[in-house]
Amino acid sequence: xxxxxxxxxxxxxxxxxxxxxxxxxxxxxxxxxxxxxxxxxxxxxxxxxxxxxxxxxxxxxxxxxxxxxxxxxxxxxxxxxxxxxxxxxxxxxxxxxxxxxxxxxxxxxxxxxxxxxxxxxxxxxxxxxxxxxxxxxxxxxxxxxxxxxxxxxxxxxxxxxxxxxxxxxxxxxxxxxxxxxxxxxxxxxxxxxxx
Amino acid sequence: xxxxxxxxxxxxxxxxxxxxxxxxxxxxxxxxxxxxxxxxxxxxxxxxxxxxxxxxxxxxxxxxxxxxxxxxxxxxxxxxxxxxxxxxxxxxxxxxxxxxxxxxxxxxxxxxxxxxxxxxxxxxxxxxxxxxxxxxxxxxxxxxxxxxxxxxxxxxxxxxxxxxxxxxxxxxxxxxxxxxxxxxxxxxxxxxxxx
DNA sequence: TTATGGTGACTGAATGTTCATTCATTGTGT
DNA sequence: ACACAATGAATGAACATTCAGTCACCATAA
Numbered sequence: 162x163x164x165x166x167x168x169x170x171x172x173x174x175x176x177x178x179x180x181x182x183x184x185x186x187x188x189x190x191x192x193x194x195x196x197x198x199x200x201x202x203x204x205x206x207x208x209x210x211x212x213x214x215x216x217x218x219x220x221x222x223x224x225x226x227x228x229x230x231x232x233x234x235x236x237x238x239x240x241x242x243x244x245x246x247x248x249x250x251x252x253x254x255x256x257x258x259x260x261x262x263x264x265x266x267x268x269x270x271x272x273x274x275x276x277x278x279x280x281x282x283x284x285x286x287x288x289x290x291x292x293x294x295x296x297x298x299x300x301x302x303x304x305x306x307x308x309x310x311x312x313x314x315x316x317x318x319x320x321x322x323x324x325x326x327x328x329x330x331x332x333x334x335x336x337x338x339x340x341x342x343x344x345x346x347x348x349x350x351x352x353x354x355x356x
Numbered sequence: 357x358x359x360x361x362x363x364x365x366x367x368x369x370x371x372x373x374x375x376x377x378x379x380x381x382x383x384x385x386x387x388x389x390x391x392x393x394x395x396x397x398x399x400x401x402x403x404x405x406x407x408x409x410x411x412x413x414x415x416x417x418x419x420x421x422x423x424x425x426x427x428x429x430x431x432x433x434x435x436x437x438x439x440x441x442x443x444x445x446x447x448x449x450x451x452x453x454x455x456x457x458x459x460x461x462x463x464x465x466x467x468x469x470x471x472x473x474x475x476x477x478x479x480x481x482x483x484x485x486x487x488x489x490x491x492x493x494x495x496x497x498x499x500x501x502x503x504x505x506x507x508x509x510x511x512x513x514x515x516x517x518x519x520x521x522x523x524x525x526x527x528x529x530x531x532x533x534x535x536x537x538x539x540x541x542x543x544x545x546x547x548x549x550x551x
Numbered sequence: 552t553t554a555t556g557g558t559g560a561c562t563g564a565a566t567g568t569t570c571a572t573t574c575a576t577t578g579t580g581t
Numbered sequence: 582a583c584a585c586a587a588t589g590a591a592t593g594a595a596c597a598t599t600c601a602g603t604c605a606c607c608a609t610a611a
Contacts, residue, residue, distance in 0.1 A: 190569090190570060190571080191570075191571060191572080192570080192571090202571090202572085203572085203573075203574080205571095205572095206571095206572070206573080211571075211572080212570095212571065212572090
């Protein structure tokens with residue numbers, strides 16, 4: 162059980178992304194994922210404990226590596242404001258370039274047992290930490306306001322990005338979301354008030 | 357089928373909220389909902405087309421009436437800024453006062469077939485329209501910036517509120533979210549920049 | 552007043568389907 | 582000839598939905 166390496170492990174995860182994106186969570190039977198991965202039904206269980214484990218692993222693998230990439234990119238930059246722009250840009254880019262993954266993470270994987278949800282939550286914490294760090298840095302630099310809880314600010318940033326991507330996915334990705342990076346950045350930093 | 361009135365119709369919807377909140381979507385069998393509503397399994401099908409129809413109706417009834425309330429409250433106010441504060445306040449209040457409903461709408465109902473999702477989307481449009489109206493009014497009044505698409509601003513407002521409530525639900529509602537109204541309002545209006 | 556019949560709401564056991572999971576068997580490389 | 586990977590048909594559990602039967606109530610007539 163649960164060998165975490167090998168071509169088949171990756172093949173099954175990629176097949177799962179494809180099948181779930183195309184048919185929806187409720188019609189993503191194990192047998193369908195197996196066929197897409199060119200593997201027998203039983204083989205799935207040599208690599209994953211059960212069906213939930215496929216979904217948890219999928220999220221950890223795909224999002225985990227995205228978070229790593231983000232972390233490294235941000236380290237190249239100095240100012241909190243620039244880091245924030247880069248974060249928005251990377252988030253929009255990644256999901257633009259992976260439509261299937263966007264559908265799965267924004268829509269299909271939101272349905273799940275407490276188990277899966279819990280595991281997703283654990284993985285997400287790393288991302289929240291990255292955002293919190295940017296905000297804290299901005300406050301220290303004196304360019305971000307210091308009268309609000311960091312978590313409130315983080316929720317605005319994450320909630321807005323998340324909602325924007327979900328809307329983009331729902332609209333069948335008809336517009337270029339990456340080009341909206343600066344609008345969102347400016348909205349965060351300058352707020353709603355006319356000036 | 358689908359009598360939309362009567363005690364039992366409401367009883368079944370309320371039972372569904374309770375059962376889904378307590379046991380999660382995947383363990384909310386029709387028979388469990390029936391038992392909670394003090395009704396036989398078969399009776400459900402006198403009032404609802406099928407299980408999905410329960411969920412769709414649940415969302416329409418509960419959220420629909422919330423949107424109405426919101427709409428009326430906002431009409432009592434003049435300035436866009438005040439309307440925005442009231443919107444945040446109402447949204448936080450409603451879901452604070454209905455823990456079960458909050459769990460169901462924020463978490464459990466996000467899992468669902470395209471069908472349910474579509475119907476939820478239709479219902480949500482009314483709410484998005486309410487937010488869009490506030491934003492448009494603010495721009496006309498000259499107090500909100502006019503260089504961004506109204507929908508981008510709406511996504512910030514809705515996304516932030518939604519994320520905040522989800523986080524509150526996930527943390528087992530350990531803090532008073534209503535008291536955060538002004539923080540969020542100030543964050544929207546004044547943005548992130550130190551001043 | 553009491554029997555009769557009709558109506559429609561309600562019941563819940565039985566049905567049938569849909570999969571996730573298992574495991575006896577087969578294949579492959581060394 | 583051994584070890585290990587892979588197979589896929591068979592299993593059984595879960596559960597939405599159905600429907601033949603019961604019940605409660607009312608109107609009418611004797």
